[in-house]
Amino acid sequence: MSWPSPFSGKAESFPEYLRYVHHFINTPPYGNWTFVEKPMFPVYFNDSQIPLGSNWTVLCPLKANHTYHVYCYGEWVDYGSTPDTDYDVFVYNPSGELETYHTEAVGLPEHLGTNVDEPHFVPTNSGNYSFVIRNDPRESKAAKPATFMIIEDAMCNRWHDIFIQGKENDVPTFNTSWAFEFATDSERIEVSIMVPESLDMYEARLYLMANPEAGMGELLNEFPLAWEPGLYGELDPQDYGGFNLESKEFRGIAYASCEYYGQDMLINYTSPTSGKRLYHLVLIGENGDGLVKFAVKTRFEEGVLTLVDPLDRVYPGNPTRLVFSSDSELKEAKLYYSVDDWEDVSEIEMTVNENWTSSAVVPSQEAGSLVQYRVEALNMLDSYIFFDGNYTVKHEASLGFTLDKENAFISEPVSVDGYLSPPVENLTVRVLFATLNTTSEAVAHTDVNGSWRVEFATEKTGCWMVQAWFDGNNIIYETSSQQKNFTVQSAKIFVNTPPYGNWTYISKPMFPVQISESQIPVGSNYTILCHLTQGKRYHIYFYGDWVEKTSDDKTDYDIYVFNPLGTLEGYHTQSAQLQEHLGITVTSLNEPFFTPKQTGNYTFIIRNDPRESQVAKAGTFMIIENVECNLWNEVYIQGKQNYMHVENTSWAFEFATNSSRFEVRIRVPEGLDMYEVRLYLMANPELGVGGQLKDIPLAWEAGLFGELDQQGFGGYNLESKGFSGVASASCEFYGQDMLINYSSPFEGNNLYHLVFLGEEGNEVIRFLVKTEFGKAFIESLSPPLKVIPDNETTLSFVSPLTDLEDSTLFYSINHWQDTTTLTMQIVDNRTAIAIVPGQQAGTTVEYKVQAVDILENILTYNGSYSVKFESQLNITLEADTVAIEENLTLTGFITPAAQNLTITLVYVSPNGTFQQTVTTSTNGTFTASFKLETLGTWSVQAIFPENDWIYESSSSYVRFTVGPPSFLKQYSLYLYIAGAGIGIAGIVVLYIKKRRE
Numbered sequence: 001m002s003w004p005s006p007f008s009g010k011a012e013s014f015p016e017y018l019r020y021v022h023h024f025i026n027t028p029p030y031g032n033w034t035f036v037e038k039p040m041f042p043v044y045f046n047d048s049q050i051p052l053g054s055n056w057t058v059l060c061p062l063k064a065n066h067t068y069h070v071y072c073y074g075e076w077v078d079y080g081s082t083p084d085t086d087y088d089v090f091v092y093n094p095s096g097e098l099e100t101y102h103t104e105a106v107g108l109p110e111h112l113g114t115n116v117d118e119p120h121f122v123p124t125n126s127g128n129y130s131f132v133i134r135n136d137p138r139e140s141k142a143a144k145p146a147t148f149m150i151i152e153d154a155m156c157n158r159w160h161d162i163f164i165q166g167k168e169n170d171v172p173t174f175n176t177s178w179a180f181e182f183a184t185d186s187e188r189i190e191v192s193i194m195v196p197e198s199l200d201m202y203e204a205r206l207y208l209m210a211n212p213e214a215g216m217g218e219l220l221n222e223f224p225l226a227w228e229p230g231l232y233g234e235l236d237p238q239d240y241g242g243f244n245l246e247s248k249e250f251r252g253i254a255y256a257s258c259e260y261y262g263q264d265m266l267i268n269y270t271s272p273t274s275g276k277r278l279y280h281l282v283l284i285g286e287n288g289d290g291l292v293k294f295a296v297k298t299r300f301e302e303g304v305l306t307l308v309d310p311l312d313r314v315y316p317g318n319p320t321r322l323v324f325s326s327d328s329e330l331k332e333a334k335l336y337y338s339v340d341d342w343e344d345v346s347e348i349e350m351t352v353n354e355n356w357t358s359s360a361v362v363p364s365q366e367a368g369s370l371v372q373y374r375v376e377a378l379n380m381l382d383s384y385i386f387f388d389g390n391y392t393v394k395h396e397a398s399l400g401f402t403l404d405k406e407n408a409f410i411s412e413p414v415s416v417d418g419y420l421s422p423p424v425e426n427l428t429v430r431v432l433f434a435t436l437n438t439t440s441e442a443v444a445h446t447d448v449n450g451s452w453r454v455e456f457a458t459e460k461t462g463c464w465m466v467q468a469w470f471d472g473n474n475i476i477y478e479t480s481s482q483q484k485n486f487t488v489q490s491a492k493i494f495v496n497t498p499p500y501g502n503w504t505y506i507s508k509p510m511f512p513v514q515i516s517e518s519q520i521p522v523g524s525n526y527t528i529l530c531h532l533t534q535g536k537r538y539h540i541y542f543y544g545d546w547v548e549k550t551s552d553d554k555t556d557y558d559i560y561v562f563n564p565l566g567t568l569e570g571y572h573t574q575s576a577q578l579q580e581h582l583g584i585t586v587t588s589l590n591e592p593f594f595t596p597k598q599t600g601n602y603t604f605i606i607r608n609d610p611r612e613s614q615v616a617k618a619g620t621f622m623i624i625e626n627v628e629c630n631l632w633n634e635v636y637i638q639g640k641q642n643y644m645h646v647e648n649t650s651w652a653f654e655f656a657t658n659s660s661r662f663e664v665r666i667r668v669p670e671g672l673d674m675y676e677v678r679l680y681l682m683a684n685p686e687l688g689v690g691g692q693l694k695d696i697p698l699a700w701e702a703g704l705f706g707e708l709d710q711q712g713f714g715g716y717n718l719e720s721k722g723f724s725g726v727a728s729a730s731c732e733f734y735g736q737d738m739l740i741n742y743s744s745p746f747e748g749n750n751l752y753h754l755v756f757l758g759e760e761g762n763e764v765i766r767f768l769v770k771t772e773f774g775k776a777f778i779e780s781l782s783p784p785l786k787v788i789p790d791n792e793t794t795l796s797f798v799s800p801l802t803d804l805e806d807s808t809l810f811y812s813i814n815h816w817q818d819t820t821t822l823t824m825q826i827v828d829n830r831t832a833i834a835i836v837p838g839q840q841a842g843t844t845v846e847y848k849v850q851a852v853d854i855l856e857n858i859l860t861y862n863g864s865y866s867v868k869f870e871s872q873l874n875i876t877l878e879a880d881t882v883a884i885e886e887n888l889t890l891t892g893f894i895t896p897a898a899q900n901l902t903i904t905l906v907y908v909s910p911n912g913t914f915q916q917t918v919t920t921s922t923n924g925t926f927t928a929s930f931k932l933e934t935l936g937t938w939s940v941q942a943i944f945p946e947n948d949w950i951y952e953s954s955s956s957y958v959r960f961t962v963g964p965p966s967f968l969k970q971y972s973l974y975l976y977i978a979g980a981g982i983g984i985a986g987i988v989v990l991y992i993k994k995r996r997e
Contacts, residue, residue: 014233016177016245017041030130033057039068039150040179040245042231045133047075047145050087053137057130060150064126067153069119069181070112071225072133073218076144077109086140087133094127106139109220119223120153147228154180154281156296158329159380164199166287177245177284181209183224185276186298189269192381193283196290197262204265204294205252205282207243213275216240224278243280252282261288295381303328303385305375308357311391313477316367323359324375324387333358333377339369350375368475369393395422397479399429399470406486410511413455414486416442418468422476423450430469435462435488437706437715438722442643456644460706460719461488500603503527509538509623510652510718512704515606517545517618520557523610527603530623534599539592539626539654541698542606543691544619556612557619564600573609592694593626620701624753627653629662629769630855637672639760640720649758650718654682656697658749659771663741665856666756670735672763677738678725678755680716686748689713697751711746716753725755734761770855776802778851778859781831786951787845787867790838797824797832797849797861804859807832807851813843824849842949843867868946869896871953873903875942881961887929888960892942896950897924904943909962910936932962 020037027033032055034043039060050056062068076085086106093099100121102110112121112131123129131150135143154160165175193204209226210217216236217227230241235250242250256265271277283292308323322335333350348360358377365371375387401418408414416431427446431454432439438460444452458464465483472478496502502525504513509530520526532538546555561570596602604623608616627633638648668674682699683690689709691698703714708723715723729738744750756765781796795809807824809832824832832851839845849861875892882888894901903926905916911934918926932938939957946952 014244014246014249016172019172020174030057030059031055033059036060036150037174038178039152043148044232045074045146045148048143049145050133050135050143052135052140052143054143055132055134057132058148058150059128059130061127062123062129062150064123067120067122067155068150069153069223070121070131070150071109071220072146072148073109073220073225074144074146074228076142076146077218079108083108084141085144086136086138087146088136090132090134091121092130092132093123093125094129095125096130099124099129103136106136109218109225117221119221147231149226149231151179151181151280154182154294154296156182156184156186156298157327157381159293159295161291161293162283163289164201164283164285164292165289166200166202166285172247172284175285175289177282179243179245179283180281181226181278182281182296183276183278184296184298185274187271187274188298188300189267189271189279190297190300191256191265191267191269191281192295192297193256193265193267194293195258195262195264196292198288199285199290199292200261200287201258201263201265201292202247202284202286203251203255203257203282204267205284206254206267206269207252207280207282208240208271208277209243209280210240210278211273211275214238214273217278219276224276226278226280243282245282245284247284252280258286297381299327303377303379303381303383305377305385305387307387307389313396314365314371314391314393315396316393317364319364320362320371320391321359322362322373322375323357324377326356326358326377326379326385328383328385329356329380330358330385331378331380331382333375335360335362335373335375337362337371337373339365339371341370342372350377365393367393367395392474394472394475394477397421397470397472397476399468399479399481401431401466401468401481401484403466403484403486407489408457408486409489410458410461410507412488413457416444416454416456416466416468418444418452418481420446420450420452420470423448424473424476427470427473427476430471431456432467432469433458433464434467434721435460435464436722438717438719440644440720454642454644458488458645458719460717460722462706463487500527500529501525503529506530506623507647508651509625510650511623513621514705515544515619515621518616519618520606520608520616522608522613522616524608524616526606528606528621528623529601529603531600532596532602532623534596537593537595537626537628538623539696540594540604540623541693542619542621543693543698544617544701546617546619548617553615553617554613555615555617556609558607558609560605560607561594562603562605563596563598564602565598566603569597569602570594592696620704622699622704624652624654627655627754627767627769629655629657629659629771632766632768632854634764634766635756636762636764637674637756637758638762639673639758640675645720648762651756652716652718653754654699654751655754655769656749656751657769657771658747659744660747661743661773662769662771663739664729664754665768665770666729666738667766668731668735668737669763669765672761672765673734673759674731674736674738674765675720675757675759676724676728676730676755677740677757677767678717679727679740679742680725680753680755681713681744681746681750682716682753683713683751684746684748687711687746690751692749695749697749699751699753716755718755718757720757725753731759768855772855773857776853776855776857776859778832778849778861780861780863783863784865786870787839787865788870789841789867792838793836793845793865795834795836795847795849795863797851799830799832799851799853799859802853802855802857803829804832805852805854805856807849809834809836809847809849811836811845811847813839813845816846824851839867841867841869866948868949868951871895871944871946871950873942873944873953873955875905875940875955875958877940877958877960879960881963882932883965884932884935884962885965887931888938888940889927889929890940890958891925891927892955893923893925894920894944894953895924897922898950899924901944901947901950904945905930906941906943908939908941909934910938935962935964937961 021041022035083106088103089110090101091099162178165173210224212219218225233244235242254267254269256267304327305324330352335348338345350358350360352358372390377385398421404415425448429444429452431442442454444454446452467483468481558573563569635651683697685692690700708715727740727742778799809822812819822834824834846864851859872895878889899922901920903918907914918928920926939959941957942955944953
């Protein structure tokens, strides 16, 4: 019997469905049950078909170790707050034994996995499995419709097979059609079907059944469930569903068919949507029969082999098993290996396992052997996969050591004696020393017995850890020792030891000495010995807990300073609870720094004054050289030896400045490679970090011992490893200069510590803390006014504010197309002089001066001068007295003689000044004539205004007088008229006479 589902596809009316799905009511042996002969048909349960407390059994033949997707869902699934139907599913194997079950809460869909979280069910037996669907009366209130589905899942990227039989008399047989499902998020899919020669396939079809991300179907245990109507043949507008096994129905979203026996088929499909999609694959035979092989390919990149449990160490005499996993099922695999760089090759047939792994065992090899191997595997998609690798066969190693002491002092060596097994001569052992924020490393070499030794001396206090490492070689594996510890105290401390009783020795003035509470009882002394250099400037101060102005229990420490000869050189005896500092002399108590008069061990005696002191509180005593900014300083630096610090590897200095920007410049000679220069910000009293005494900041006490605050103050450290300060610089090669360019984020007078660490070699370095920028300049002294051809020219320049270290003059006579460089002479540290060679007339010499002062400022000056002949100009008057209205005639000449030079004649009269321009002839002479119209004393001067090759010049003034005109000139008109009258009268007389005659 059968009953319809509400879906329009009417799968129950399909011949294949009717042929292989059978329903029974009140029929033994299960009562109400459905027999599905092939696991690929949905079973629909109508409303009230499984009443409360009742069961319905679905019987279906399954194959052992095959993977099936079994699920029950439909209208009864309700994720809301009031679900009313609860179906539970129990699975019994062919022997009637319960194999698994699923009893989700009311309203939740059921699936049958091998375990709770597994979406698929893998039977342990072959035969008819019974799926008992029970409407749980404890939680269920209704019996809503449901769909129960069983279908074999075909894992992608591996081959599967199924027996297909063609139709008989055009009627399908039991094995004519089969269906499978698969899920993938790959947009591209290839379904390859290998058809044997004995079979002619009708069709292979691909149905798109679900895409939960697109709202089609559901997702259960991260695996899609088919869109329910689609299982019954219904097709939505996006082509979801339409599942059927009939020859003449919807053929799916893609399909392929055979034209002859044995023709393989390929479905190549690209999904238009993304997300994890569920497909059904239907295979339908036509004629003949045979075993069809098919694979759903979703991975198109090259396959991957992975070494399972990569080899850590392989020892001589032990065979080596190599196991590889694949991302696809393998057909076969071979391993090729070589121990002589592939000159000779051995082949091993690998074992291929069902869990997509393969393995091979490589025979044992000698120590030092490099085994290179290559795996070539053929997967079920007929693609070759490769893996290349290698491993080295070596002996196991053992490493240990002992320490000669567990307690040491700054700069005191600690000996580390060790062994390395197996013993081989000249192997390198690294020994690591570490404390808070600091590490250091030493290197040792084994002797023939495997023994080795290093010594370590440090300048940092605290608990140090020691561990040895052997990095391995071609025959022995790397190894490390156990860790051991030792403690370093701040300085070498002597208790009740001559000659000072209780005292501390500081080898270099840059370490703080911590005085603990009660260490210097009232009325007692404590001595600190430190080597100082004559003429250096040291900042020496003593402060700490004992400086407490609010405490009633007062502590008063006084300090006395004795030179290397035992003579008192300075002291400070402030009142109780006032900080102590050592000034330059005994009497100059306001001087913040101490300058030793001799070189040697100075003795600082700290006395707890019994007259004013009541207790002995803790304090810190500090000695460090203070360097003045904007002056060059020097210090001898020595590189490490055997990776360890020696006496002059590290040095530290302090300086104080209120400049927000400064530079630290370090000149490193060719014989030295520096490890690092570091800048530590130690105090800013205006911010409440550190103190201040005599207007000089005192370092934040905790920062002297390496502590670092959140603003970057402190962290003072003289070790190679550890905090490198607020700024640092390092060398990459010998002789490389270094620069720290730092801008402080804090205003006010900041105290800094400057630390130098050498790496290799040894030399004296020079360093400068520069805080002045942009004030220095250079100017010309007595610029040249006239430069004569072929004469050398001396140019002098002065730097008024800073001393000069170097100066260069560059000059050009062709507008900088060509340049000549002259090294200038430095005189009196401030003046730079250069002599420019003589040049031809008409030359313009342009020059640039570039000088470097002691602060490494670059000072520049630009200028120019012209080279020309000097000239002389002379004039001569034809007469020194000239009548008015007459022309003055003058002649002149210029030397050097040249034609067409313009000469300006300036005439000065009682009534004004007049100018006249003339030009010279080839011999440099010129002539002029000028009409004089004013009586009186005149002067005239000739002026040459210069040209490109002759300087300007002027003649002397020549005076002359302009007088009245001569008698003849003055009365010539009258004389002319009289003469004319006489003449006329004579003519008239003559005429009359003639007339009379």
